[in-house]
Amino acid sequence: MPFLPAVPLLIPSVALLRLIGAASAAEIPFERYELGNGLQVVLVQDHSLPQVVVDTWYRVGSGNEQAGRSGFAHLFEHLMFMGTHRLPGSGIDNLMEANGGWNNAWTMEDATNYYDVGPPALLSNLLWIEADRMQQLGQAMTTEKLDLQRDVVKNERRQSYEDEPYAIGQLEVPLLMYPKGHPYDHTVIGTHEDLTAASVEDVKAFFATWYVPNNASLVVAGDFDPALVKPLIEQYFGTIEKKPLPALPVPAGVDRAQTARLTLTDDVDYPQINLYFHTPSSFAPGDAEVQLAGSLLADGESSRLYKKLVIGGLAQDVSAYQMPTMYGSLFVISATAADGGTVAAMESAIAAELLDLERNPPSGSEMERVHNQFDYGFLDNLQSLQNRAVQLNQYWAYTGSPDYLAKDLARFQDATPEAIRDATARWLRPELAGVVVIEPRPKGPPAPPAASPVGGAK
């Protein structure tokens, strides 16, 4: 059905978000509504600088890829810049850059995000570009375009993983942590073989299935007049056809008790250990507590693991953080050995700190630290217009509503020491970790096989 009601299905509402606590002076007004074809629209005015951001979020990522097509969602992201019949070739980039704008995009397991930044004079074109490719990118796809971006993506893989010290371990994590058939059983970047296998038909089918307005959210932020922009959004996006979406994946169960260990070699000088834990989904109960546990453990030089490992002379760096995703998250602790340090010593020290946090809630001073660090980081992030736009789109994708900023802040500020202790005890027990060790490749004689699994990799 090519024509849809012009009147938004939902009555536009104005939500006023107020940051709480130390940031109570900050307000982020936004207006939200939905077009008749299901496209979510959020308008955020900010007239402090002459710029605008158009951020389009599609709820499709590597978790939606077919078997044998790993890396496809990300490859498709590249293809979204290859032009349409109305704006062929490099027209998207040329039009934006010719008028002071720029763009980029990123793909993750659950979503793909496209953002355009530029002066207000460019806004109507940014909206037109996004609507144009949402409507007809698939029609203009060719083998030539696909082959070109396939090469570019393979170069990205070489640069970001194959030639990047220690990064080869990241390529193995999905296989280590998820059973076959799980949406996250492969990497976002994909394999060379699967990238080679992608066809133009795949591209067209993927576009037709996922790049539909009822699977997207559009945030327009910056220096604009809503009275002028809303009719444009309706005009450009309102006629794009709504389509039924596939059923959401039903992930295979993850057996947290079945852990695995993998040892790889790389051209590095020091061993590195990486521990991966299955943790709650993004925005699910326990997610905030686990993130705060990460801050307690390794955020700054007064954190527990920094003191134990780095000040203690076992490691030269350590990090611990949650990687939030929709169908369960991963929490990673990573440490690179100091000169003469060993994996065993680092692993033992990390386990001891986790066990301590499982048994003893953080002190009042530690809670003050993580809350103040969080408050500052939260405010700092919101200074960027683009970050604000992404944040609201992320709320929509993961919670169903962009109106979540206050709740998001509250879940961190309300986390108690006991809740952090309990979350650590439940999710970060050392025996539940999947482990990836990177050892220096022996110098001199021919290199051994790239991967030498130890234990039962999933």
Add this chain to the structure above:
Amino acid sequence: MSVPYRILGCGLTCVVGLALMPSVAAAARKPVPVPVVAVVPPPPDPLAVAPVIGAASPFVAPVPVVTTLSNGVGVWVISKPTLPLVSVVLHVPGGAALDPMGHEGAAWLSDRLMTQGAGTLDAAAFAETVERLGIELEVRTDQDGSWLTASMKKDQLGAALGLIGDMVLKPRWSTGDYKRERGLAIGALTQGQQDPPTAAEQAASRFWWGPKHRWGHPAEGSVKGMGAVTVKDVQGYHAKVWTAAGATITVAGDITSGEAQAALESRLGAPWAAKAVADKREAPQPRAVGTGQTPDAPFRTVLIDSPDAAQTMFFLVFPGLPEGDAALPALRAGTIALGGSFTSRLNALLREKKGYTYGARARVEALPGRGVVIVSSRIRTDVTGLAMTDLLGELKSIQQGITPAELKKAQGAFRQDQVEAMESVYGVATTFANYQASGFGPGQLAADLTAMDALTVDAVKAQMGAYDVRGALVVLVGDKAKIQEELHKAGISTIEVVEAE
């Protein structure tokens, strides 16, 4: 356009419905009417024509309020009360150029140790205090100076300035901290040798300026040099450099000039002596003899062998212009056209046309007394020679100048960069701190925008001789066995194979 379109859309739906329903209901009573739908024109494509670009919005660059502390330290304040945040940048001239020969990294380690305890707080207590207050604090060293940057919620400014005052005036220099931080620095430098961009940049410093030149090493130093740095070195650097003479402070955020002045005076004004010292910035030296091209090669090429590397790191250095040079805007504009944006010539050719790389870039580095232009990319190993040929061709082409469209694009990109730098208090503070530290006036951002907008293609062309490869240094990091022959085919027959450090 949207209103007529909506009417047509609804009208078509309604007409079809009305045409069909009577035809069924009335079939037995009268002839079927002529289908009305046949005469309704197809709806116009609402996306058929790109909209017209709107009118440009003015960008008024902020201008700092200038004051001076009692010890003569210049203070610039830019009020930005959007969120309750403040950033402070304290700069002193000096930097890695002052490293004693053979002790490369001394300035960097000295600055790093400022964060390892001060006043009554040892390293652990200092870190605990800074982080409990939610202060983002770092001391950074570059070739020509040291930069202390602190960002925080406004209500922590007083506490932060207290800590900064102690860092400047009462560092602790614990032997244990010195040993630990030096060891960590050596570890990081060793790791950097395996990272192609880091290894290339380190080699570029060494071979562009010459190993004995004061700019001939990265600010972070070298593994060997850092290993030789003594406690005396780090104390000596601090004593020489961290004086009020020549220091500047820039503050941005939810604060007025008066508030900033009062808060700073008690910590970094009266207590901080403007001790007279020799000029902390030494005069520029010429590059060492033999660092340019050799008689048997068009330009100097050095290669760091990285067996089995999937890509070859390209890192090309050309002579640029020092900060403050009147021709700098033109060089910047030409460099944006060459490799400063996604649609720039290098990226369009090597990535979007040939698929050799994930990206290719060019950038200008304008520093006190000198400048360079850098071109970099990471190229698939098996097309290293082809990419080099393409790259050299593009470098030749850019010397013929850029088009008016490229100039307009460069001007727009430069403007947008400045707009985005003004989003955060950190961005504002660091932007103006750079201007102040380099001796520019508070109106320099506006002046730079005006100068960029006033450029002509002829002015840009006059600077594109910088990309004459006869003056270049080419640093490559890649698999020698796989790329050497390819490079020979590209006309690069003389290649010096060097170690990563």
